[in-house]
Amino acid sequence: MMASALRKLFKGAERHRSGDRAGGWRHKNNTSNKKGAVESPTHHNQSAAMRFFGHVPSPRMSKRDTNKISPEDGANTAKSASNGACGDNTDAFNANVADKVSSNGNIASPNRSVRFKSSKAKTSPKAPVPDNASLKHAQTVRTRRLMKEYQEITKYSRSMEKPPFVVELVDDNLYEWNVKLYQIDPESDFYHDMQEADIGHVLLNMVFPENFPFSPPFMRVISPYVEKGFVMEGGAICMELLTPRGWASAYTIEAVVMQFAASLVKGQGRIARKCKNGKEFNRKSAEASFRSLVKTHDKYGWVTPPLADG
Numbered sequence: 341m342m343a344s345a346l347r348k349l350f351k352g353a354e355r356h357r358s359g360d361r362a363g364g365w366r367h368k369n370n371t372s373n374k375k376g377a378v379e380s381p382t383h384h385n386q387s388a389a390m391r392f393f394g395h396v397p398s399p400r401m402s403k404r405d406t407n408k409i410s411p412e413d414g415a416n417t418a419k420s421a422s423n424g425a426c427g428d429n430t431d432a433f434n435a436n437v438a439d440k441v442s443s444n445g446n447i448a449s450p451n452r453s454v455r456f457k458s459s460k461a462k463t464s465p466k467a468p469v470p471d472n473a474s475l476k477h478a479q480t481v482r483t484r485r486l487m488k489e490y491q492e493i494t495k496y497s498r499s500m501e502k503p504p505f506v507v508e509l510v511d512d513n514l515y516e517w518n519v520k521l522y523q524i525d526p527e528s529d530f531y532h533d534m535q536e537a538d539i540g541h542v543l544l545n546m547v548f549p550e551n552f553p554f555s556p557p558f559m560r561v562i563s564p565y566v567e568k569g570f571v572m573e574g575g576a577i578c579m580e581l582l583t584p585r586g587w588a589s590a591y592t593i594e595a596v597v598m599q600f601a602a603s604l605v606k607g608q609g610r611i612a613r614k615c616k617n618g619k620e621f622n623r624k625s626a627e628a629s630f631r632s633l634v635k636t637h638d639k640y641g642w643v644t645p646p647l648a649d650g
Contacts, residue, residue: 475550482552486514489593505597510545518562519544519597525605530569533611539564542604544597545623556587559596560626569609572633574625579603580642583634 490507497503504523510516520541524531534540543562549555559582561575570578580586581599619625 478551482548482550483514485553486548490514490517493594504601505541507593515548517546517548517593519546519593521597521601524601528605530566530604530609530611534564537564537611537613539611542566544600546593553589553591555584556582556591557593557596558582558627558630559600560623560630561621563621565612565615565621566604567610567612569604569607571604571607571609572626573619573629574623574627575621576626576629576633577603578633580637582630583637585634585638586642 490509493507497506502522505519505521508518508520510518520543522541524534524542542564545560545562547558549557559577561571561577566575572578577600579600581591581596
């Protein structure tokens with residue numbers, strides 16, 4: 341339809357130009373409008389183009405073409421024609437088209453419709469959430485590892501008359517152990533304090549997290565009340581081995597307990613007769629002290645003192 345209309349438009353324009361070259365246009369169409377101005381072929385062609393694109397209603401429009409224009413379009417085009425300026429006609433046409441923009445992005449045009457794609461806002465990727473299979477697998481790894489170590493330690497301690505340490509489950513909970521440490525360097529001051537106070541062992545508590553052995557256990561001293569020896573407030577233990585930064589999944593529980601026994605002597609630990617400031621060892625205080633410890637060492641690093649300083 342577009343091509344047919346264009347052919348008719350330019351065919352009429354060519355006919356007027358040919359009439360002008362033959363000299364018959366000025367004699368045949370030498371008529372003036374109401375204001376006395378003579379119309380030229382160029383003005384006629386420009387008016388025809390404007391009528392075709394909907395700027396000005398055509399005086400020769402048939403009744404069938406009139407039905408294609410809505411009353412609103414007719415009012416807008418008639419108003420633009422009365423202005424007489426090209427800029428005013430363009431503004432009226434743009435306003436008319438803008439009124440036809442629908443909410444879904446379609447533009448109603450006299451010749452064709454254009455669809456604009458709406459861009460959706462990009463959402464930031466969400467953090468991956470572990471599924472049930474991953475959690476179940478991690479729990480299985482922790483259970484198998486602790487069962488293996490518990491059986492090996494129990495078998496080893498029963499085979500000896502005086503084992504260095506023994507382990508017990510807290511309320512039959514595989515994920516929380518109590519450790520009784522018997523073996524302390526007999527030449528240390530801590531060992532002499534144990535003999536004088538008639539204390540047979542150091543009682544430790546170990547809690548294993550869900551992602552053990554990939555994360556370290558939380559270990560603290562329950563009794564006796566220890567001063568120095570890298571034992572902090574609440575019974576927390578200052579050992580890089582027990583922090584996420586210094587832990588390795590290959591470490592065994594036996595290695596952790598024996599490392600604590602060595603650090604207790606190296607840090608010149610002593611058994612206090614009375615609790616300092618009346619504060620006894622407890623889990624809540626130990627956890628808070630350990631968190632503060634980890635934060636401090638993450639900031640300043642771990643420094644190993646010389647052997648001369650103990």
